[in-house]
Amino acid sequence: MDKEQIDKIVAKYHGEPSALIQILLDIQSENRWLPGEALQMVAEALDVPLTRIQHIATFYKAFSLVPKGRHEIHICMGTACHVRGASRVLDTVEGHTGIKPGETDLDMKFSLETVNCLGCCALGPVIEIDGKPHGRMAPAKALEVLKNYE
Amino acid sequence: MPRINSPGELEAVRREIESQADRAKPCVLICAGSGCIASGAAEVIAAFRAEIENQGLAVDIGTKGTGCHGFCERGPVVVLYPEEICYLQVKPEDVPEIVSKTLKGKEIVERLVYADRATGEKASRESEIPFYKNQQRHVIGSNVRIDPKSIEDYMALGGYTALSKALCDMTAVEVLGEIKKSNLRGRGGGGFPTGRKWEESRNAPGDIKYVIVNADEGDPGAYMDRSVLEGNPHSVLEGLIIGGWAVGACQGFVYVRQEYPLAVENLMIAIEQATEYGFLGQNILGSGFDFKVTVHRGAGAFVCGESSALMTAIEGKAGEPRPKYIHTAIKGVWDRPSVLNNVETWANVPLIIARGADWFTQFGTEKSKGTKIFSLVGKINNTGLVEVPMGTTLRDIIFKVGGGIPGGRKFKAVQTGGPSGGCIPESMLDLEVGFDELSKVGSMMGSGGMIIMDEDTCMVDVARYFLDFLADESCGKCVPCREGIRQMLKILTNITQGKGKEGDIERLEELAEVAGYAALCALGRTAPNPFLSTLKYFREEYEAHIRDKKCPALSCKELIAYYIDPNKCRACMTCSKQCPSNAIDGGKNRIHVIEQDKCTKCGTCFEVCPSRFGAVTKISGAPVPPPIPEEARIITRESKQK
Amino acid sequence: MSEILFTIDAKEVKATEGMTVLEAAKSIGVFIPTLCHHEKLEPYGACRICMVEVETGGRTRIVASCLYPVEPNLVVRTRSQTIDKIRRVLIEEMLAHAPDSVQLDELAKEYGADRDRFEKEPSFCIHCGLCVRYCAEIKKKNALGFIDRGARREISFIPKLAAEECWNCKECFELCPTSALQAAYVLAQALSPV
Incomplete structure (x- = not known):
């Protein structure tokens, strides 16, 4: 991300320091992760300490300080999915991709995250890949779904 | 659209919208809530539009994507007006038939109407389906008839007349009085009286005050606020503006989690429309009252549902709670008086103002008035959103509305109140739901999540699950929460893995007690509840795990083994083909055997074994029988011999 | 600033509005242990070692003394069975992180904390901030x-x-x-x- 892009986002919020989280969300959604230089630029543009930005970027789940893979897998671990066996789905996906939640594989193919409720409880267990929900998952079915991604 | 400058102009515009809408004109209403979208509603909407166009009916028949209908289990839900015929689990390929048969020929497509899973009884209208019939849908009911992206739809149903009444016919004190009289209690957590909170802020010193919508619904398994905000955003905005008037606040915030993109989108559109019509901005409806709303997207932290943490987040900081020895109603955002209520609470406000506190108080119990939306999920037939009067029994919600437990399994417990709540056992199913009633049995109302658990759910694992959730979601500031939860989680994990020791229960109890007394905020103080309530009602399960290394629900992975009963296995190869870890030895006419050292206990074999065989079983607390000798594994089939 | 009268451990205290219970206790020489408190810094309320019992309007609550504002007729107890138990468990929880801390060691002796109650995972930080x-x-x-x-x-x-x-x-x-x-x-x- 270059300075111009960052300045544009900052300007959208009139350089208001209280909009820090909103600004980081916009950068995250445009760039899919928060590079260190971007954080430095935001700190200077808003005149807020880098410590505060670092805390926010690691405190909230929406932010990532490392680049993401081509496909983002979100496995719902909400209570409804949990009682319907979501952890068995997670185990299987972990085994297949070789990564744990929060990680990206070496080929940059998949990033894996657990989420706390996608609110599609009727379809549980649910996994979401690149924003598309796949419902009524079971370990073997989840592997079938993953095969469709390159 | 014209700016509306007085109650008279509002009424005129409303009449015009009504007269333009031909009530007899057929309309296809398709649920476009997140749940149905996930089941393919967007494709169904597109199919209807294309098919209606193709058949040359575009002028005569309308289509509309609406807010959430609540019956998520059978989505996508389609309702055909004016006959109110309801079709469930509609797929794009069903659409041509619906258009030809029902819209043109007024004939019902039998296979798409509701059929009771147990009795087979059919119901073709939404109002006749038991799921809907046993509800009282004051707040969520309008969702069905509204395109959330259309302010005119909301106005056609009388939207913003409550605002007009509040601003132009009532004083701020009268509005406050009406809310106090209604006994409305906060629908987001503790059930604090809304009117009292408003009054506290109103009377607090300071010129600048805030009213805030908490749409950071973070309880896993709860999504009623999302459905209201997504499906009827104007009802929340109208409530908020009325609240601003009553409290004396000119600025409102909506704190909405960015994980709800559709809610954010619909809310932004609603704010824009309300501003254009003049329901937001300067001199609203000519009353002299100014009010504006700012949206703050939450970046993903459960703790931000706690009021002081949410306010810290609005200030643009990491959402750490602050001590509340001085209420946030007095010292909130930037230390100014701030009223925070959740989505459902705000959505009740226009109803109370429009219809009066006396109308509202006729529903519910003595101390819990009105209706409450619950999200009924887990091991339940009718997953969905349910709105019933306070005081309805758990049994009625779960069995009459929810349709009971699937697969003939036995009900075990219902978890209410999210991670701060608790599990309620079968013996208490006749409990009437209300704020105080649920607290009395060791759970709480919370925001209205209701997770149904059956005999296959392990209660120790449920406690471990919630503590795991909270260990991740704690802000980490104070010791009893950060360290207490961490230690509790370690002990509970050990128990579920068969490494529990004598004294573990007592250690857990002490950590729970200290967190309950000493944690800084409500998240930490209530964190032990999932443990305490499961211990209270299911102590024997804890003891079985610790003493006998046995999981009675056959759920804890480390304490169970999968086993194929050689007397039942018909060597059909269904399980061996699907096992993701190739742990099943067997073949055609060769009885299958699970190689225990390869098995990852994913449960696939158990799920796929044809029910007529039922050969795969789970064993806990006892050794797995040794595999039968190779020579005994061959099945000779009589039919083949002949 | 109006003067506020109340008691701490049955001793009468005169404090001014806006003071915390901890400050008032210090002014009359009543010791309340703290780990995250510092006179020059804003009160923080993270370690919870300073929890005390306060009785007000017939209701007893357990509060962090470093944050709780003084009020008239408050009855404060800085030690009780519950308070001692809270402090003991909190010390045990923190000792898992910082087993060699001199301050924690002294507190452990005072409150009978078991140094080995929880498995050691020394990170050396107790997040006092x-x-x-x-x-x-x-x-x-x-x-x-x-x-x-x-x-x-x-x-x-x-x-x-x-x-x-x-x-x-x-x-x-x-x-x-x-x-x-x-x-x-x-x-x-x-x-x-x-």
Whole structure:
């Protein structure tokens, strides 16, 4: 991300320091992760300490300080999915991709995250890949779904 | 659209919208809530539009994507007006038939109407389906008839007349009085009286005050606020503006989690429309009252549902709670008086103002008035959103509305109140739901999540699950929460893995007690509840795990083994083909055997074994029988011999 | 400022409005243990060691004395069975992180805490935040801050700032109740590319 892009986002919020989280969300959604230089630029543009930005970027789940893979897998671990066996789905996906939640594989193919409720409880267990929900998952079915991604 | 400058102009515009809408004109209403979208509603909407166009009916028949209908289990839900015929689990390929048969020929497509899973009884209208019939849908009911992206739809149903009444016919004190009289209690957590909170802020010193919508619904398994905000955003905005008037606040915030993109989108559109019509901005409806709303997207932290943490987040900081020895109603955002209520609470406000506190108080119990939306999920037939009067029994919600437990399994417990709540056992199913009633049995109302658990759910694992959730979601500031939860989680994990020791229960109890007394905020103080309530009602399960290394629900992975009963296995190869870890030895006419050292206990074999065989079983607390000798594994089939 | 009368451990106290219970206790020589409190810094309320019982309007509550504002006729008890139990368990929880802390050791003796109650996982930090807050509030440098949340929360230096500012300051080192901050600092320096 270059300075111009960052300045544009900052300007959208009139350089208001209280909009820090909103600004980081916009950068995250445009760039899919928060590079260190971007954080430095935001700190200077808003005149807020880098410590505060670092805390926010690691405190909230929406932010990532490392680049993401081509496909983002979100496995719902909400209570409804949990009682319907979501952890068995997670185990299987972990085994297949070789990564744990929060990680990206070496080929940059998949990033894996657990989420706390996608609110599609009727379809549980649910996994979401690149924003598309796949419902009524079971370990073997989840592997079938993953095969469709390159 | 014209700016509306007085109650008279509002009424005129409303009449015009009504007269333009031909009530007899057929309309296809398709649920476009997140749940149905996930089941393919967007494709169904597109199919209807294309098919209606193709058949040359575009002028005569309308289509509309609406807010959430609540019956998520059978989505996508389609309702055909004016006959109110309801079709469930509609797929794009069903659409041509619906258009030809029902819209043109007024004939019902039998296979798409509701059929009771147990009795087979059919119901073709939404109002006749038991799921809907046993509800009282004051707040969520309008969702069905509204395109959330259309302010005119909301106005056609009388939207913003409550605002007009509040601003132009009532004083701020009268509005406050009406809310106090209604006994409305906060629908987001503790059930604090809304009117009292408003009054506290109103009377607090300071010129600048805030009213805030908490749409950071973070309880896993709860999504009623999302459905209201997504499906009827104007009802929340109208409530908020009325609240601003009553409290004396000119600025409102909506704190909405960015994980709800559709809610954010619909809310932004609603704010824009309300501003254009003049329901937001300067001199609203000519009353002299100014009010504006700012949206703050939450970046993903459960703790931000706690009021002081949410306010810290609005200030643009990491959402750490602050001590509340001085209420946030007095010292909130930037230390100014701030009223925070959740989505459902705000959505009740226009109803109370429009219809009066006396109308509202006729529903519910003595101390819990009105209706409450619950999200009924887990091991339940009718997953969905349910709105019933306070005081309805758990049994009625779960069995009459929810349709009971699937697969003939036995009900075990219902978890209410999210991670701060608790599990309620079968013996208490006749409990009437209300704020105080649920607290009395060791759970709480919370925001209205209701997770149904059956005999296959392990209660120790449920406690471990919630503590795991909270260990991740704690802000980490104070010791009893950060360290207490961490230690509790370690002990509970050990128990579920068969490494529990004598004294573990007592250690857990002490950590729970200290967190309950000493944690800084409500998240930490209530964190032990999932443990305490499961211990209270299911102590024997804890003891079985610790003493006998046995999981009675056959759920804890480390304490169970999968086993194929050689007397039942018909060597059909269904399980061996699907096992993701190739742990099943067997073949055609060769009885299958699970190689225990390869098995990852994913449960696939158990799920796929044809029910007529039922050969795969789970064993806990006892050794797995040794595999039968190779020579005994061959099945000779009589039919083949002949 | 109006004068407020109340009692702490049955001793009468005169305090002024806006004072905390902890400050009032100190003014009459009643000792309440603290770990995250510092006179020059804003009250923080994280360690919870200073919890006391307060009785007001017939209702007893357990509150953090470093934050709780004084009020007329308050009855404060700085020790009781419950308070001692809370402090004991909190000390045991913190000892798992900082087994060699002298301050924790002294508290452990006073409250009968079992040093080995919980498995040791020395991170040396009990998250009192004194270093972070001192650097931000007094020195206004913000050279170190908190990162992450829940059980994963830790303190972290901004390497560039630390390289520029910390060597000549080090004022936060002596505030650390586990005496481990210096180690953390050196570590950050070692890892820094500067």
